[in-house]
Amino acid sequence: MDFICPRIDRLISCYTCGAQSLPPFQLCEASHVNCPPCSKHMARCACGGRFARGPHLLLDWMVSALKFKCKYRAGIATGGGGGGGGSGDDACPLNRWYAVHELREHYRHECTRNAFPCPWNDCDHVARIETAADHYEEAHGPFQALIPTDVDRWHDVQFIIPPSTRADFVKKIFNGYFMFTMKYPTSPYRRKHPHLKPQITMRNLNPADQLQYTHDWEWDMFRKVIIVTVTIRELYDNC
Numbered sequence: 001m002d003f004i005c006p007r008i009d010r011l012i013s014c015y016t017c018g019a020q021s022l023p024p025f026q027l028c029e030a031s032h033v034n035c036p037p038c039s040k041h042m043a044r045c046a047c048g049g050r051f052a053r054g055p056h057l058l059l060d061w062m063v064s065a066l067k068f069k070c071k072y073r074a075g076i077a078t079g080g081g082g083g084g085g086g087s088g089d090d091a092c093p094l095n096r097w098y099a100v101h102e103l104r105e106h107y108r109h110e111c112t113r114n115a116f117p118c119p120w121n122d123c124d125h126v127a128r129i130e131t132a133a134d135h136y137e138e139a140h141g142p143f144q145a146l147i148p149t150d151v152d153r154w155h156d157v158q159f160i161i162p163p164s165t166r167a168d169f170v171k172k173i174f175n176g177y178f179m180f181t182m183k184y185p186t187s188p189y190r191r192k193h194p195h196l197k198p199q200i201t202m203r204n205l206n207p208a209d210q211l212q213y214t215h216d217w218e219w220d221m222f223r224k225v226i227i228v229t230v231t232i233r234e235l236y237d238n239c
Helices: 008-012 036-041 057-064 100-110 129-140 187-192 233-238
Strands: 156-161 168-173 176-183 199-204 213-220 225-232
Touching: 057 100, 199 213, 199 225
Parallel strands: none
Antiparallel strands: 156 225, 168 176, 176 199, 213 225
16 A cells, blocks of 8 residues: 555545544545534634535545554654564554544554543643644533634634733633633832843643644733734635
């Protein structure tokens, strides 16, 4: 199979985030495959086209008749430079090919590399990577989904942080669950330099989201609030 079709994984790679996607597929107007999270939460495909309505049955049937490898195999080191042979810690060969229904079961029950510990403090839950966001909603949510307000800037999301906001908080933006941490200058220094804005860091807690983001912020002196902008980096660079 490697020799016959060395790039078969690209057939089911999401055009927007690059993650492996399984049927049913959602295509855009340019026929690019998109994974369920991107087609559900993104306003458009990475090419800028809108998503078509409904699944693509012909592609679904064709892919269901093929076999693919575990998407986590690339992160496993194999001994002796044997070209991908050997077994992982779940006793499954690293070069094994799976039918679509077998691959779903592999991710759900067999693949020990498909595990992610919840990053919330005092939470010891471990979930499959694809279901980590579901755990956030059930155990720590619900979280309001922030969406673009400007049609022409569909790859940007802006929101306002009031001064009374606590130091750590989570926002759901596009496919990500972002943990924002605000660090203000110390009180004496802050009184002498009131124009200084806090430092804000952003971390995506959704391990299934492979999109790359950047963020920026500015202090609105008139409203005395912080305006944060989160941008999908790869899409923005291509626009």
